[in-house]
Every structure is written in structure tokens, then in C-alpha cells.
Amino acid sequence: DRLFDILDIRREKVFVDSFKLIGNLGKHEVSRLRDKLWVEFNGEKGNDFGGLSREWFDLLSSKMFNPYYGLFEYSAVDNYTLQINPDSRHSNKDHLLYFRFIGRIVGMAVFHQRLINGFFIRPFYSMMLGKKIQLADMEYVDAEY
Numbered sequence: 001d002r003l004f005d006i007l008d009i010r011r012e013k014v015f016v017d018s019f020k021l022i023g024n025l026g027k028h029e030v031s032r033l034r035d036k037l038w039v040e041f042n043g044e045k046g047n048d049f050g051g052l053s054r055e056w057f058d059l060l061s062s063k064m065f066n067p068y069y070g071l072f073e074y075s076a077v078d079n080y081t082l083q084i085n086p087d088s089r090h091s092n093k094d095h096l097l098y099f100r101f102i103g104r105i106v107g108m109a110v111f112h113q114r115l116i117n118g119f120f121i122r123p124f125y126s127m128m129l130g131k132k133i134q135l136a137d138m139e140y141v142d143a144e145y
Contacts, residue, residue: 004035006056010042014056015063022108023101033108057105057114064102065118071098075121075140083121083141 009017022033039052046052065082067073070091075081088095109116121140123133 002032002035003038004032006037006039006053008040008042009056011059014059018056018060018105019098019101022104023097025104030104033104034111037108037112053112054114057109058117060105061109061116061118064105065116071095071102072118076142077140081119081121081140083124 006021037053039048039056065072070085071088072082073085075083106116123137123140126133126137
């Protein structure tokens with residue numbers, strides 16, 4: 001089995017370190033994200049037999065989906081589900097690079113059967129699955145609609 005090493009990740013900089021490693025992979029290298037994962041946190045000894053990679057996904061997704069960073073915002077119906085912030089370009093000039101990175105991480109989580117710490121509005125899942133968005137789905141985006 002080939003390994004995809006996620007090494008020397010600083011817990012306090014999990015987003016930055018992971019983005020440098022995964023966000024900068026070229027198109028010809030992306031297939032490596034399907035290799036077996038091996039995660040090591042900076043300054044910590046441990047063997048990753050699944051627990052460290054689960055923890056990495058949890059820590060990273062908590063940062064990725066934090067509305068404070070301006071990429072996502074809470075839905076119109078609660079402060080639990082997320083939607084893409086339509087004004088994300090104003091929050092960060094590199095927002096499209098970050099969304100590509102987040103897509104890679106979500107894809108890795110699905111492929112490696114790991115949970116992420118983020119819940120999206122129904123229309124977002126529909127789009128991911130290639131399904132048509134129904135009029136009733138719009139209440140998640142705009143409660144007054």
C-alpha cells in the first residue's frame with residue numbers, strides 16, 4: 001500500500017499547514033489523496049492506525065467551516081447548518097483556492113470514510129449529488145423566500 005504522508009502538522013496551524021500540503025498539489029498529484037493516509041502532528045510521537053487521521057479531519061474541518069473566516073455562513077434557518085458565503089470574495093482574495101482545497105478535503109473524507117465537522121444546507125447536498133434543487137429547498141437559503 002502506498003502512503004500519503006501528512007507530516008509535521010501543527011495543531012494550532014492545522015489549516016495553514018494542510019493547505020500548503022494539499023492545496024498546492026498539481027492535477028497530476030491529486031490521485032495521491034486516495035492513498036492510505038499517515039498523519040503525524042508536530043512534536044508528537046504516535047503511529048497513525050486511524051485515530052490521528054480521524055483527529056486531523058476533525059480539527060481541520062472545524063477550521064475550514066468556521067464562519068469567522070468568511071468562506072461559509074450559517075443558513076437562514078439556524079446556526080448549525082452552513083452555506084457558502086456569497087460574499088466570500090470580499091473576505092479573502094484567494095477564496096477560490098480555499099474552496100478547491102476544501103473540496104479536496106471533503107472528497108478525501110468521503111473516500112477514506114471519515115467524518116467531517118460540518119453540516120450543510122439541503123440544496124448544497126443536492127448540488128453535490130447532481131440533483132435538481134426544488135423550490136422548497138430555498139427556505140434554507142432565505143427563510144423569507
